[in-house]
C-alpha cells in the first residue's frame with residue numbers, strides 16, 4: 126500500500142540519536158552512526174521524530190510500504206532486549222566492565238605521585254567556557270577531548286594532555302554546536318596541531334565532526350588526527 130512514512134537523509138544525519146528517543150514506536154536505531162528505520166511496519170508516519178532532528182535529516186514521504194502494525198510495535202516493546210540509553214547509541218547499552226583485581230603497586234608512593242602529576246596547563250577547560258582569545262591558545266597544540274575519555278582512558282594526562290592545551294566537552298549533553306567556538310579559536314590563534322579524543326560510541330562522533338567543521342571554516346591547514354577510545358579504556362584507533 127502507498128502511505129506516509131519517514132525517510133532519513135543519511136548524508137545529513139549526524140548520528141546524534143535524538144530521533145530514537147523521540148520515536149515512541151521504537152522504529153529507529155543507530156546503525157554505524159546513522160539513524161535507520163528498523164522496519165516500515167513500526168513507523169506510524171506521524172513524524173514525531175521530525176522536530177527532534179537538529180540536522181533536518183528526516184522527512185515524510187509517500188511511498189509503497191507495509192502498513193503500520195501496532196501489535197508488532199507492542200510485541201517489540203515487550204521484548205526483553207535491554208533498551209539503549211536515552212542517547213540511543215547501541216554502543217552505550219548499560220553494561221559492566223570486568224577488570225582484573227588491582228595488583229599492589231611496585232613503586233613508592235612518592236614515585237607514584239610524580240607519575241600521576243597533572244599535566245593540565247590551562248583553565249577553563251570546557252569548550253563552552255574558553256574565550257577564543259585566551260592567551261594560552263596562542264601557538265598551542267590543542268587536545269579536544271570528549272568528557273568520557275578522561276574516565277575511560279587511564280593515562281590521559283601523560284599520554285594525551287602533556288604539552289597540549291586541553292579543551293573538553295560532551296557533544297551529546299552540551300547544548301549547541303562546538304564548531305562555532307572552535308572556528309573562532311582556530312581563526313584567532315596560531316594553532317600548531319589538533320588531537321581529537323573521542324569515545325567509540327556513535328554519539329561521540331559529534332566532537333570530531335565539530336572539530337573538522339571548524340578546520341574547514343578556519344581555512345587553515347593544521348595537522349590533525351582523531352583517537353578513538355573504547356569503553357574498556359583501550360585505544361581503538363589512532
Ligand code: SF4
Nearest residue numbers: 138139141142144178
Ligand atoms: S535526530 Fe540525529 S540521528 Fe536522528 S536522523 Fe536526525 S541527525 Fe540523524
Ligand code: SF4
Nearest residue numbers: 271272273295297329
Ligand atoms: S562524551 Fe561522548 S561518549 Fe560521553 S556522553 Fe558525551 S557523546 Fe557520549
